[in-house]
Amino acid sequence: MPDTADFLRLEKLQVHFPIQGGLFDRVLGRPAGTVRAVDGIDLDVGRGEIVALVGESGSGKTTVGRVITKLAHPTGGRLLFEGHDMTSERGASALRPYRHRVQMIFQDAYQALNPRHTVFDIVAEPLRSLRLVKNDTQLAERVSEALASAGLNPPGDFFARFPHELSGGQRQRVVIAGALAVRPELIVADEPVSMLDVSIRSQILQVLVDLRDKHNMALLFITHDLPLAWLIADRIAVLYLGRLVEIGRADDITFNPRHPYTVALSNATPKVRVGVSHIDLPALEGEVPSAARIPKGCRFHPRCPMAIDRCRQEDPPAVEVGPQHMSACWRAGEVKARSELLGVARSSSVEPLERRLVSSLVKDRCRSSISAEAGVPDLPDPIRGP
Amino acid sequence: MTGSLQDKASLLEVDGLSVEYRLNGLSLRAIDDVSFALRAGEAIGLVGESGSGKTTTAMAIAGLLSPNARVSSGEVRYRGERLPIDDDAAMRPHRWSETSVVFQGAMNALNPVHRIIKQIAEPCRLKLGMSRGGATARARELLELVGIPADRGFAYPHELSGGMRQRVMIAMALACRPSIVIGDEPTTALDVIIQAQILKLLGELRSQLNLAVILITHDLSVVAEACDRVMIMYAGRIVEDGTVAEIFAQPKHPYTKLLIDSIPNPANGKKMIRPIPGDPPNLVNRPSGCAFHPRCPSAIGICATEFPSLDEFGQGRVACHLHRSSQEDKVAAHA
Numbered sequence: 190m191p192d193t194a195d196f197l198r199l200e201k202l203q204v205h206f207p208i209q210g211g212l213f214d215r216v217l218g219r220p221a222g223t224v225r226a227v228d229g230i231d232l233d234v235g236r237g238e239i240v241a242l243v244g245e246s247g248s249g250k251t252t253v254g255r256v257i258t259k260l261a262h263p264t265g266g267r268l269l270f271e272g273h274d275m276t277s278e279r280g281a282s283a284l285r286p287y288r289h290r291v292q293m294i295f296q297d298a299y300q301a302l303n304p305r306h307t308v309f310d311i312v313a314e315p316l317r318s319l320r321l322v323k324n325d326t327q328l329a330e331r332v333s334e335a336l337a338s339a340g341l342n343p344p345g346d347f348f349a350r351f352p353h354e355l356s357g358g359q360r361q362r363v364v365i366a367g368a369l370a371v372r373p374e375l376i377v378a379d380e381p382v383s384m385l386d387v388s389i390r391s392q393i394l395q396v397l398v399d400l401r402d403k404h405n406m407a408l409l410f411i412t413h414d415l416p417l418a419w420l421i422a423d424r425i426a427v428l429y430l431g432r433l434v435e436i437g438r439a440d441d442i443t444f445n446p447r448h449p450y451t452v453a454l455s456n457a458t459p460k461v462r463v464g465v466s467h468i469d470l471p472a473l474e475g476e477v478p479s480a481a482r483i484p485k486g487c488r489f490h491p492r493c494p495m496a497i498d499r500c501r502q503e504d505p506p507a508v509e510v511g512p513q514h515m516s517a518c519w520r521a522g523e524v525k526a527r528s529e530l531l532g533v534a535r536s537s538s539v540e541p542l543e544r545r546l547v548s549s550l551v552k553d554r555c556r557s558s559i560s561a562e563a564g565v566p567d568l569p570d571p572i573r574g575p
Numbered sequence: 576m577t578g579s580l581q582d583k584a585s586l587l588e589v590d591g592l593s594v595e596y597r598l599n600g601l602s603l604r605a606i607d608d609v610s611f612a613l614r615a616g617e618a619i620g621l622v623g624e625s626g627s628g629k630t631t632t633a634m635a636i637a638g639l640l641s642p643n644a645r646v647s648s649g650e651v652r653y654r655g656e657r658l659p660i661d662d663d664a665a666m667r668p669h670r671w672s673e674t675s676v677v678f679q680g681a682m683n684a685l686n687p688v689h690r691i692i693k694q695i696a697e698p699c700r701l702k703l704g705m706s707r708g709g710a711t712a713r714a715r716e717l718l719e720l721v722g723i724p725a726d727r728g729f730a731y732p733h734e735l736s737g738g739m740r741q742r743v744m745i746a747m748a749l750a751c752r753p754s755i756v757i758g759d760e761p762t763t764a765l766d767v768i769i770q771a772q773i774l775k776l777l778g779e780l781r782s783q784l785n786l787a788v789i790l791i792t793h794d795l796s797v798v799a800e801a802c803d804r805v806m807i808m809y810a811g812r813i814v815e816d817g818t819v820a821e822i823f824a825q826p827k828h829p830y831t832k833l834l835i836d837s838i839p840n841p842a843n844g845k846k847m848i849r850p851i852p853g854d855p856p857n858l859v860n861r862p863s864g865c866a867f868h869p870r871c872p873s874a875i876g877i878c879a880t881e882f883p884s885l886d887e888f889g890q891g892r893v894a895c896h897l898h899r900s901s902q903e904d905k906v907a908a909h910a
Contacts, residue, residue, distance in 0.1 A: 245766040246737075356854050357625065386624040387793055388851035388870075391837045395850050413766055420839035420846055443841045457771035459796035472775070473768050476736050 195272055196407065197234040197257065197291075197375060202227055203265030204252050204431075208481060224480045226252045228431035229266065231507075234375065237405035239398075241418035241439070243454070244428035247477045250411045253428075254377040257409065258293040259284055289319050292368035296380040298360035302352040309348040312336060312366045319371055331370055339366035340396050358389035365396060375407040376400070383412070394421055415454050419443040424513070427451050430488045431480055433507065437514035447516035447524045449495045487519065495520050585612040586754060586787050587636065587674075591649035594631050594640065603858050605631040607811040608649070610885075615754060618781060618788040620798030620819075622834070623808035624855045629791045632808070633757045636789070637674050638666030672702055675748040677741075679760040684744060685732040691743050692718070692728030698750040717746040722776060738769035745776065749784070757789045762797060774801045796838050799823060807831050810856040810866035817891025827893040829871050865896065873897060 204227040214221070227249040234240050242250045255261035256268060259278070268275045270287065278284055292315075295301040302311055312332045315321075322328045336344035339362040352360055361381065368376055378397065382390040398421060400406045412418050418425045418439065425442040427435045427450065435448040446452050453473045471494045478484060484491050490500040499519050507517040518524065589611050596603045606628035613619055621629040634640050636651055638660045651658045653673060659665035678684045686694055695717055696710035705713060715725035721742040732740060741761060748756050758777070762770040778801060781788055790802055798805050798819065805822045807815040807830065815828040826832045833851045853870035856862060862869050868878035877896050885894040 245768060358854060386855060387795070387834055387837050388624060388855065391848050391850040392852075395848050398848065414839075415767070416839040416841055419841050420848065454767060457767045459771075459774075459794075459800040472771055474772075476738055476769065 196236045198269040199230055199232040201266035202230045202263055204261060205264045222481045225431050225483055226480055230433050232426055234407050234409055237401055237407055239401055239408040239422045241410045241412060241422035241425045243412055243415055243418050243425055245413060245477050248428040249431040250428050251379055254379050254411050258291055258377050285319055289371050290373050291375045292373040294364055294368050294376060294378040294381045297384055298364045301364050304352050308350050308363050311363060312370050315371050321371060335366040335370040338369050357385055361385055361393055377409045379411045416458055430483055435516045441514050447510045447521045448518045449493050449524060450489050584614050586615045587613040588652040593648045594635055595645050595647045597643045605811055609813055613787050615787055616785045618802040620802035620805045621789060621791045622795055622798055622805055624793060626855055627808040628811040629808050633789055633791050635660055637676050637757055638670055671698055672751040673753055674755040675753040677744045677748045677758045677761045679763055687732055690729050690731055695747050695750060702751045717749055721746045737765055741773055755787045759791045777801060795834050813885055815893045821890055827898050828895045829873050830867050
């Protein structure tokens with residue numbers, strides 16, 4: 190991905206948190222552990238590109254976002270922005286130019302807004318603290334512009350309002366407007382729609398996509414929802430326990446996954462969205478292990494339905510499995526083979542649900558036309574299959 | 576409430592239920608004339624946005640309405656008998672033994688200072704009058720039932736993951752062998768893989784114990800996975816009711832259509848974001864006519880003035896002027 194290299198780049202990024210042992214542990218001289226939240230991630234984001242970072246809780250996706258926005262400090266690896274090493278830049282004044290260009294949208298709009306500030310002050314805050322405006326007229330202009338871009342129209346109506354006077358969707362728009370006010374080139378959005386009602390969700394997604402289209406803004410979209418990632422992103426990076434297990438174009442990850450974990454994620458999404466991948470792997474048992482005790486070998490092997498001995502011993506490197514498509518799995522080739530074998534339905538991926546729906550409608554008609562005494566013909570259950 | 580739905584086999588019947596909240600001297604109608612029936616072993620999904628009344632409906636059924644709520648009309652019948660849903664004390668014998676609830680925030684619902692086995696055993700002792708030993712044995716049995724090794728019962732809630740805690744909540748809900756379990760967004764706070772595990776568990780328990788389930792959620796796709804029937808609520812009313820298959824194949828209400836379209840679905844192959852315009856309705860200032868008309872892409876003149884009743888349509892029910900057989904001509908004239 191050569192064209193992306195000059196914007197944002199993470200190289201072998203590592204964030205390890207020490208575990209503070211209790212007094213007892215210290216007295217006994219027990220070694221304190223480390224939580225390896227992010228454990229060697231390479232990722233590029235291009236100018237104007239939307240990259241989705243997908244994973245479960247504990248996968249390290251939020252920590253990656255916090256490193257990029259300089260809210261967390263890496264313990265290893267590098268963070269490069271336009272070729273400049275930002276890894277060890279610290280302090281408000283040193284970071285001011287960077288913060289001007291990279292902004293974050295937080296998940297919980299209820300907590301991200303100061304309840305005692307008006308919408309105007311909330312959105313004006315970054316403009317004031319980064320000293321981007323000369324006078325009040327300019328300030329008002331920039332605030333209006335940001336509110337309008339976030340879909341709060343007419344902006345003047347919202348200036349004097351407090352967060353509690355707004356609906357959930359409007360609050361999330363104010364959070365977005367605060368990030369937009371400085372006209373950033375990259376926004377890190379941490380689950381920006383997961384707290385919102387379904388009908389508001391699409392409105393917010395539309396705002397984010399418009400920003401890219403109109404201002405060529407890049408977006409790192411953090412989510413746990415694979416279909417949502419497919420909808421909004423150009424590329425998807427799948428994280429598991431602090432490591433990228435697969436990265437590629439959104440369509441490739443969705444329709445042609447090459448890592449068993451990606452397959453498991455897409456199989457776990459409720460069945461309205463069938464057709465994502467029909468790879469027949471059993472559902473995952475158990476939960477993500479603690480990042481303080483990362484399994485040896487491939488970190489996914491204890492839950493992986495395809496694990497072999499090699500997976501228990503050796504950590505698989507990310508290898509190219511297609512154009513712009515990397516997977517860290519010893520059996521990536523076989524995931525492909527299986528997907529082609531079992532995913533025959535891929536081209537006709539819409540069919541299974543429709544077939545089930547049609548069969549169920551037929552069943553319903555039969556029910557209504559055949560009297561109750563005659564019984565119901567034995568047709569497969571539409572949702573659970575035969 | 577009409578015809579086919581008023582089945583003799585109905586376990587639970589909700590009939591014309593309206594609930595109002597008193598708030599700063601205002602009276603807010605949270606649900607308005609809600610009617611439906613639930614059969615034994617059936618799973619219904621109650622879908623709607625915040626403020627649509629889905630939680631109020633479910634809490635009314637369980638007799639768990641907050642003190643400032645008032646049942647202004649209608650009733651709830653369980654096995655044909657009227658439930659005293661606005662009388663907390665009178666509901667006590669019914670609650671948990673017949674109808675139980677799995678709450679959303681398992682961390683807040685569990686007592687942090689008691690081991691989970693004690694918390695599961697407690698309803699068995701209080702409700703079923705079991706001895707300490709008998710209740711503990713029952714609790715171990717329940718833990719195994721929800722897929723937690725019984726020995727983990729000696730853990731405290733903070734030692735369990737979110738998925739495990741939600742399983743504990745389900746075990747507690749099943750303690751007194753209820754016929755109806757109400758799940759209030761039971762998987763909302765969970766990751767997809769854990770969500771799939773919990774939904775699978777609910778499905779297995781349903782068939783194993785012949786449980787009727789009312790699943791409250793804002794996520795239509797969860798309902799598709801776990802329910803037989805869906806009821807879509809908007810501004811305190813049921814706007815559409817039908818089988819899962821029917822609703823997904825042929826949604827009738829424009830709101831249902833928009834909700835389905837807003838689920839990102841790679842199976843369509845098209846990356847399209849179709850926002851539903853406007854904001855969820857304000858219950859203080861309810862729109863005239865059909866509450867959805869200000870946001871509805873297919874609204875016609877009559878929608879702003881006249882309230883659409885919830886009429887039978889095909890296998891289900893729908894409250895929309897565009898789908899009223901008796902008014903078809905009128906609608907055609909308007910269009």
